[in-house]
Amino acid sequence: MATISFEALVEKALHEPGFFDELKRNPIKALKDNGFKPTPEVITALKAVDFDAIQNVAIACNPAVGPIC
Amino acid sequence: MSGISPDGDPSAHFTHLRMFPILQMPEWLVETLPIKPDLEFQQSLFNSSVNGYYYIRLIDDVMDGDRKRSLELSILPAAGFFCSQFQSFYQAHFPQQHEFWRMFLELWTASCESAAHDSSLRSVDWSEFEKVSSRKYSAAGIPVAAACYYYNCTELLAPWLEFTNDLARWSQMLDDLLDWYGDRHDQRATYFLSEGERRKRAGESVDQWVAREGCMWGFCLLEKWMSALHSRARELGSTSLQAYLGQREVWLLQQKSEMLKGFAAISQLASILEQVSLLSDAVPVEERVPG
Numbered sequence: 001m002a003t004i005s006f007e008a009l010v011e012k013a014l015h016e017p018g019f020f021d022e023l024k025r026n027p028i029k030a031l032k033d034n035g036f037k038p039t040p041e042v043i044t045a046l047k048a049v050d051f052d053a054i055q056n057v058a059i060a061c062n063p064a065v066g067p068i069c
Numbered sequence: 070m071s072g073i074s075p076d077g078d079p080s081a082h083f084t085h086l087r088m089f090p091i092l093q094m095p096e097w098l099v100e101t102l103p104i105k106p107d108l109e110f111q112q113s114l115f116n117s118s119v120n121g122y123y124y125i126r127l128i129d130d131v132m133d134g135d136r137k138r139s140l141e142l143s144i145l146p147a148a149g150f151f152c153s154q155f156q157s158f159y160q161a162h163f164p165q166q167h168e169f170w171r172m173f174l175e176l177w178t179a180s181c182e183s184a185a186h187d188s189s190l191r192s193v194d195w196s197e198f199e200k201v202s203s204r205k206y207s208a209a210g211i212p213v214a215a216a217c218y219y220y221n222c223t224e225l226l227a228p229w230l231e232f233t234n235d236l237a238r239w240s241q242m243l244d245d246l247l248d249w250y251g252d253r254h255d256q257r258a259t260y261f262l263s264e265g266e267r268r269k270r271a272g273e274s275v276d277q278w279v280a281r282e283g284c285m286w287g288f289c290l291l292e293k294w295m296s297a298l299h300s301r302a303r304e305l306g307s308t309s310l311q312a313y314l315g316q317r318e319v320w321l322l323q324q325k326s327e328m329l330k331g332f333a334a335i336s337q338l339a340s341i342l343e344q345v346s347l348l349s350d351a352v353p354v355e356e357r358v359p360g
Contacts, residue, residue, distance in 0.1 A: 006339040007276045013335055014250050023338075036345045045341045050334040057331030060324050061247050 004034065009054075017055040024051040072137070073126065083119065086320050087247075089240050090313060091118045091209050095216040097307040098229055102220055110162060110219055114212045117158035121208060124151035125180075132188050133257065159215060169218040172226075173211055180208035190258045198260035199238070202245075206237030232301050239294045246287040247324070249279060261287055280332035288325040295321065 004012075012019045022030040027046045031038040070079040075087065083092050090097075095114050099106045127148050131141045163169040183204035187193075193202055210233045217226045245252070245261035252259050253275060261283070262275060268286075269278035295318050302310045 004339075004342050006280075006335070007274055009335050009339050009342075010250065010276045010280075013331065031345065036342070039345070042341060042345050045344070046338075049338050049341070050330065053327070053330040053334040054338065055331075056327045057335070060327040060331065061250065 013054050013057045014061055015058075017058045020051045020054050023049075070123070073130075083122070086316060087243075089206060089209060089237070091122060091212065093309070093313065094209065094229075094233060095212045097310040097313075098213060098216050098222075098225060098305075099220065100309055101225075101306045102222060104220060107219070113158040113162060114215060117155050118212050120151045120154035120158075121211070124148050124155055125184075125208065127151065129184065132184070134255065159211075162215070162219060167218070168223075169215060172214045172218075176207045176210045176214065179204055180206070183207065192266070193258050193260040193263045195260070198241070202260060203234065203238040203241045206233070206240065209233055209237060228301075228305060232298075232305060235294070235298055235301060239291060239298060242287065242291055242294070243321075246284070246291070249283075250276075280336055284325075284328050284332055288321070288328075291321060292318075292325075 019030075022033070023046065027043050028038045031042070036042075070082075071077050074082040075085040082088065092115055096106075096111065099111070127141065127145065131138070131145060159169070159173065183201050186201045187205060190197060190201065210230045213229050213233055214226060217223050217229065242260070245259040249259070249261055249265075251257075253262055264286070265275040265278045265283050268283070269275055273281070275283075295314065299311070299314055299318075302314055
């Protein structure tokens with residue numbers, strides 16, 4: 001089974017924030033697509049995650065802009 | 070120019086809140102003087118600083134080895150144009166023997182030396198951050214110095230250059246903090262990442278350190294320095310400068326809140342997904358028989 005490391009989640013948060021749209025809207029499909037078997041416990045736990053906050057990290061860091069200071 | 074502008078608009082680049090206020094600094098200084106500003110001179114400072122910025126930025130981007138390297142290399146000869154424009158506006162206002170040129174050389178050389186030294190560092194400690202990394206902004210003092218000489222207020226040179234250095238240090242730290250991921254990915258040594266390497270726990274990655282305490286540590290440092298900047302700005306007497314710092318402080322707190330909330334949520338998600346692998350033999354949702 002595939003796993004998603006902490007580092008991979010950070011990478012996705014900064015460069016692929018759309019990944020979390022699917023986890024938010026359709027967690028069962030998102031988990032399956034990434035090689036996970038969705039369980040009720042996990043689905044319940046996922047509902048408590050603030051995905052908007054994760055996606056806002058990309059806006060806060062804004063890596064596409066690069067250094068502008 | 071559009072590609073490196075925050076919103077793709079070069080005309081808004083220099084007034085973006087994350088931008089070092091190279092255009093505004095001389096204006097804020099002049100605001101404290103009992104004189105009517107010479108608009109032609111002020112415009113010259115603007116033009117010079119815009120050209121100087123693009124010169125430094127072009128060199129900096131090539132040195133950083135960003136993804137658009139081929140494009141940057143192809144436009145590198147434009148650096149010569151930007152550099153000549155940057156200097157020519159000062160040449161129109163200060164004769165060759167003017168004291169301004171000694172200060173120009175001092176600040177410009179410090180900036181160039183720091184940029185070269187900084188790029189060679191493999192790890193950055195506090196002393197190097199203070200003496201090298203932050204000094205890359207030294208050239209930002211040139212238009213400030215020009216205003217002091219032009220309006221005969223050289224007694225303001227030292228305090229305004231000190232403030233410029235302090236704001237540069239703050240800006241460099243903010244840049245280190247917000248761009249930590251790209252810096253780590255591109256293996257650029259920064260003070261923030263070097264502290265991460267020193268402070269992370271055994272077996273912990275730098276990414277995990279950033280989420281656990283690094284982000285908070287960096288923002289706390291920035292808040293502390295911002296407080297000192299406010300005090301200095303009050304001493305300098307520019308209300309516009311104080312208002313600018315107030316805006317940046319509000320923005321900083323928003324960034325801090327968003328990043329901390331985001332990292333907390335990423336940590337929570339990572340913990341859940343870790344359980345998924347442990348529960349890999351559990352019966353998936355759709356395979357369970359109700360009742």
